Amino acid sequence: MKNKExxxxxxxxxxxxLTYWLVEPFAHSVMHKHVESQNFAYADLPAITKTGNVANGxxxxxxxxxxxxxxxxxxxxxxxxxxxxxAAGVYGVNPPDLSDAGAVYDAKFxxxxxxxxxxxxxxxxxxxxxxxxxxxMVAFYGAGGDIDQExxxxxxxxxxxxxxxxxxxxRMAYENACGRCHEMRYENWTxxxxxxxxxxxxxxxxxxxxxxxxxxxxxxxxxxxxPDLSAYIRSRSEHFLSTFIExxxxxxxxxxxxxxxxxxxxxxxxxxxxxxxxxTKRHERASVGANVMWYILIFAIFAYLWxxxxxxxxx
Amino acid sequence: MAQFTKATSIKDWLNQRLAIEKxxxxxxxxxxxxxxxxxxxxxxxxxxxxxxxxxxxxIFLLMYYQPHVDLAFDSVNYTIMREVDFGWLWRHIHGxxxxxxxxxxxxxxxxxxxxxxxxxxxxxxxxxxxxxFVTFSAEAFSGYMLPWGQMSYWAxxxxxxxxxxxxxxxxxxxxxxxxxxxxxQAFLSRFFMLHVLLLxxxxxxxxxxxxxxxxxxxxxxxxxxxxxxxxxxxKYLAGDKAGSKVMRxxxxxxxxxxxxxxxxxxxxxxLVFYNYSxxxxxxxxxxxxxxxxxxxxxxxxxxxxxYEILRPFSVNxxxxxxxxxxxxxxxxxxxxxxxxxxxxxxxxxFQIWFWLLLIDxxxxxxxxxxxPEGIFSTxxxxxxxxxxxxxxxLPFITMNEKKV
Numbered sequence: 179m180k181n182k183e184x185x186x187x188x189x190x191x192x193x194x195x196l197t198y199w200l201v202e203p204f205a206h207s208v209m210h211k212h213v214e215s216q217n218f219a220y221a222d223l224p225a226i227t228k229t230g231n232v233a234n235g236x237x238x239x240x241x242x243x244x245x246x247x248x249x250x251x252x253x254x255x256x257x258x259x260x261x262x263x264x265a266a267g268v269y270g271v272n273p274p275d276l277s278d279a280g281a282v283y284d285a286k287f288x289x290x291x292x293x294x295x296x297x298x299x300x301x302x303x304x305x306x307x308x309x310x311x312x313x314x315m316v317a318f319y320g321a322g323g324d325i326d327q328e329x330x331x332x333x334x335x336x337x338x339x340x341x342x343x344x345x346x347x348x349r350m351a352y353e354n355a356c357g358r359c360h361e362m363r364y365e366n367w368t369x370x371x372x373x374x375x376x377x378x379x380x381x382x383x384x385x386x387x388x389x390x391x392x393x394x395x396x397x398x399x400x401x402x403x404x405p406d407l408s409a410y411i412r413s414r415s416e417h418f419l420s421t422f423i424e425x426x427x428x429x430x431x432x433x434x435x436x437x438x439x440x441x442x443x444x445x446x447x448x449x450x451x452x453x454x455x456x457x458t459k460r461h462e463r464a465s466v467g468a469n470v471m472w473y474i475l476i477f478a479i480f481a482y483l484w485x486x487x488x489x490x491x492x493x
Numbered sequence: 494m495a496q497f498t499k500a501t502s503i504k505d506w507l508n509q510r511l512a513i514e515k516x517x518x519x520x521x522x523x524x525x526x527x528x529x530x531x532x533x534x535x536x537x538x539x540x541x542x543x544x545x546x547x548x549x550x551x552i553f554l555l556m557y558y559q560p561h562v563d564l565a566f567d568s569v570n571y572t573i574m575r576e577v578d579f580g581w582l583w584r585h586i587h588g589x590x591x592x593x594x595x596x597x598x599x600x601x602x603x604x605x606x607x608x609x610x611x612x613x614x615x616x617x618x619x620x621x622x623x624x625x626f627v628t629f630s631a632e633a634f635s636g637y638m639l640p641w642g643q644m645s646y647w648a649x650x651x652x653x654x655x656x657x658x659x660x661x662x663x664x665x666x667x668x669x670x671x672x673x674x675x676x677x678q679a680f681l682s683r684f685f686m687l688h689v690l691l692l693x694x695x696x697x698x699x700x701x702x703x704x705x706x707x708x709x710x711x712x713x714x715x716x717x718x719x720x721x722x723x724x725x726x727x728k729y730l731a732g733d734k735a736g737s738k739v740m741r742x743x744x745x746x747x748x749x750x751x752x753x754x755x756x757x758x759x760x761x762x763x764l765v766f767y768n769y770s771x772x773x774x775x776x777x778x779x780x781x782x783x784x785x786x787x788x789x790x791x792x793x794x795x796x797x798x799x800y801e802i803l804r805p806f807s808v809n810x811x812x813x814x815x816x817x818x819x820x821x822x823x824x825x826x827x828x829x830x831x832x833x834x835x836x837x838x839x840x841x842x843f844q845i846w847f848w849l850l851l852i853d854x855x856x857x858x859x860x861x862x863x864x865p866e867g868i869f870s871t872x873x874x875x876x877x878x879x880x881x882x883x884x885x886x887l888p889f890i891t892m893n894e895k896k897v
Contacts, residue, residue: 200859201794413778459581467766478755488748491734
């Protein structure tokens, strides 16, 4: 009698794969908007035409630029004017420390941010100057000279004090670009920073209250408390995370989340940090996976040989 | 009282008390299986192995899982996935096995339909199998609630809500099932109990019944041949192994079972390590939030076909169609009026019916996941009507079937 098993196998596999393709790749391609990556080129932002002067930039940043009125630069010994909770009460969110801004953020983005924050951040729908909705970051209108030169100087200064690309760790990238809005409980991270361990419960509770106060101000500012990102590496695809970080409006028009303007390198590191929080066993999964596959393959070969020896007498 | 003599060996000692040799014959070496079967007959063993994987991985997960609305999500995603050694492996095995078990169940079911293995004394096999399908569905649904993610919460909300829809309006029943107005702690606790105790007990009992139902009518074969098991087994025991039409369950059939299990496990572990998102839905990695409805709520893939039978109609008609879809498979042995217990390929119109049903259910499955808009809702409606028409037509198609 003819052996029908290969044909049956083809039929079973074909129908299974068809069903899989329909409910997974096909259905998801219909359900989710596809956003192409722009490779963090920020093509909508004007290019920097001037060559920045670091010394001049430092002077502007510390002086006429007015940056240090709100921003700390701990690397240069400039502390924040107020603590994070108070700052969030005033601005909605704690203004970032500028020590490593030059390494995390794209230069074009920084330049545009200094001149027109709501534009660079893509939150003009929320902060329309014509309607009197001022962005909490005050725009720089120039210190008397060529404004483009002055902005280029400040950007050059920030780049000069920042860590190098190689020194920027995934954690640093996350804490700089995301950490003031997004908690990451699985990494013990709150919007105020890494939660210390306390000896006494009342100190821990006092810290929690500070976090809650910060979150209250942040919620009022954003409309909703930005989500904890602990498990985002599993709940969103890497492509989604990358394109969302690049331009939140492309996925979710009208969202309060600003474009954070990170470099491609920083974005990749942010995603890596998310993986370090929500998919810590990915390397173990790869190595255990390979071993298990070999083991099962050998098992299947032995099972086949056993079957052959048993069935020899049956035919 | 039976006579006990001084045992000559441990085996003899056990034999006197437990009749282990007799049990071994009944269960394995003289449990006769026809030889003319193909690999689809190994799906029972594949299911048994998958169930064992679910049970073992479930026991490990149970040691760390916390059935509390404030702790459940983190006990799964932090404790089990990050802290516990190989916790991620147990979870991936459990999640993937829960999905794959349905793929194998469907293959097993359609094999039964194709070869007519629910007829002529095999009705109880079919019924116990369908009861297993229903219980596995309840087990899968209750398990899906436990990580308390967005899909857990909203699937729990939508599915329990079914009873309050349309003229059914059983709001009291919905509250009774939930133990609250919305899925909350009472809901999670009871679904936890169902998932780890009551339903597994029922499943194990039903597996026993399913196996027992197989003993008297014997396993069907791929040629629809009536085999005289008595005579053929005598032939085998007399030494004519090659000439006999039957073989021992163990080791003869078992060796082939294990070969197929080996191939299956390669596929299974590939999914566990390299392609698991279809079974561990990304949306469920967002913690449950009763103020934020996910954009798309859909059940796991194995419920999609019946979900799509509910969806394209007006509420009341949809509920009736849904109820119809839930029970109709159980009635198959009586809806099929044909006297033939042969493969569908030799049954004329029934063969067409079989392939149409299979394709229709795949279409329903796909439409059940896609958003019900435009062309998809039209296709869904047609497929749902087709499903109903196919089942209503079955007795008429098979009534006039010629005896082969």
